[in-house]
Amino acid sequence: MAMAGLNTNNPAIKRIMHEAREIMEDGPNPDFAAAPQEDNVFEWHFTIRGPPSTAFEGGRYHGRITLPPDYPFKPPSIALLTPNGRFEVGKKICLSVSEHHPEDWQPAWGIRTIITALIAFFPTKAEGALAGLDYSAAERQKLAAASRSWRCSKCGVCMSEALAEPSAGAEPPPPPPPELRFTHSPAVASPHASSTPPPSGEAGEAQAEDAGEAQERADEDARQEEGKDERQQAAEEERVEERVAVAAAAAACGGAARREAARAGSAAPVDRLGLLACALLVAIVALISRKLVTAEG
Numbered sequence: 001m002a003m004a005g006l007n008t009n010n011p012a013i014k015r016i017m018h019e020a021r022e023i024m025e026d027g028p029n030p031d032f033a034a035a036p037q038e039d040n041v042f043e044w045h046f047t048i049r050g051p052p053s054t055a056f057e058g059g060r061y062h063g064r065i066t067l068p069p070d071y072p073f074k075p076p077s078i079a080l081l082t083p084n085g086r087f088e089v090g091k092k093i094c095l096s097v098s099e100h101h102p103e104d105w106q107p108a109w110g111i112r113t114i115i116t117a118l119i120a121f122f123p124t125k126a127e128g129a130l131a132g133l134d135y136s137a138a139e140r141q142k143l144a145a146a147s148r149s150w151r152c153s154k155c156g157v158c159m160s161e162a163l164a165e166p167s168a169g170a171e172p173p174p175p176p177p178p179e180l181r182f183t184h185s186p187a188v189a190s191p192h193a194s195s196t197p198p199p200s201g202e203a204g205e206a207q208a209e210d211a212g213e214a215q216e217r218a219d220e221d222a223r224q225e226e227g228k229d230e231r232q233q234a235a236e237e238e239r240v241e242e243r244v245a246v247a248a249a250a251a252a253c254g255g256a257a258r259r260e261a262a263r264a265g266s267a268a269p270v271d272r273l274g275l276l277a278c279a280l281l282v283a284i285v286a287l288i289s290r291k292l293v294t295a296e297g
Contacts, residue, residue, distance in 0.1 A: 006041065012071045016041050019110050028164035032115045034065075037155065042067045045155045046115055047162035050144050054123040055137040059084065059144030060159035062152050065114060068099070075105035078114065082150050082159065085135030085143050086122055094130035095121065 006013055020036055023029075034046035044065040050056030061082045068074045077099045080087040087093055096104040097114045126132025135143075151158040 055140035059147045072107040085140035088131040091131035
């Protein structure tokens with residue numbers, strides 16, 4: 001993973017890089033793979049294996065974890081990108097380890113904790129929770145089989161190559177700590193969540209077809225948010241330039257007045273007309289700068 005250009009003194013980046021190194025040094029894991037994106041260490045992509053002895057067995061599911069700038073003191077957002085029949089594609093999942101429940105988050109938790117909890121909650125019922133789906137076992141099995149050929153359009157990872165095959169007699173992934181309970185909240189339930197199985201196989205196929213579009217929309221939202229931040233920064237820079245220009249004009253006027261008074265002698269009357277002209281110049285500079293900032297914003 002590239003390190004160039006990263007501020008390794010930043011506490012969040014330091015923590016993220018530490019977690020990335022730990023996962024890399026542990027070697028291939030048969031249950032999950034995770035890594036930050038080369039262009040943004042705050043965005044992680046992960047792949048998990050469907051829990052054994054469930055309708056998701058044999059499936060491989062890809063997702064995105066977005067870490068906040070003040071991680072690990074605030075929780076991340078989590079979204080699944082592969083059609084799966086348990087979570088809506090591209091929607092933020094409601095978990096005790098997600099941004100939906102900052103009151104439950106603990107800074108000691110990390111990427112590994114989040115993924116372990118997500119795997120454990122795959123077989124649970126959605127019960128109207130945010131971004132939850134309750135597809136039938138048959139639909140989930142169909143999506144599990146289709147997931148192996150799915151490829152992420154952002155990071156390029158193909159599910160058939162993302163995970164090492166488990167060795168014979170391998171232990172299932174460990175359960176998450178008891179405090180990592182799936183949180184159900186009817187007040188924030190997704191209007192798209194389904195508590196009944198889809199009427200036919202068309203629902204699963206439609207979800208698979210829309211997966212790429214859902215990720216594209218999510219990426220576009222991220223780009224728009226970045227553009228908004230850039231515009232706000234540019235506006236702030238314009239305001240700073242305005243204040244500097246006004247201060248410079250005022251200083252120039254004041255300096256001219258002082259020089260004129262010095263030449264005329266300390267007893268000479270103050271040139272009120274000159275001072276008024278300087279004040280008017282300052283006001284005009286401020287007005288023009290403000291108009292430019294408003295027009296560009």
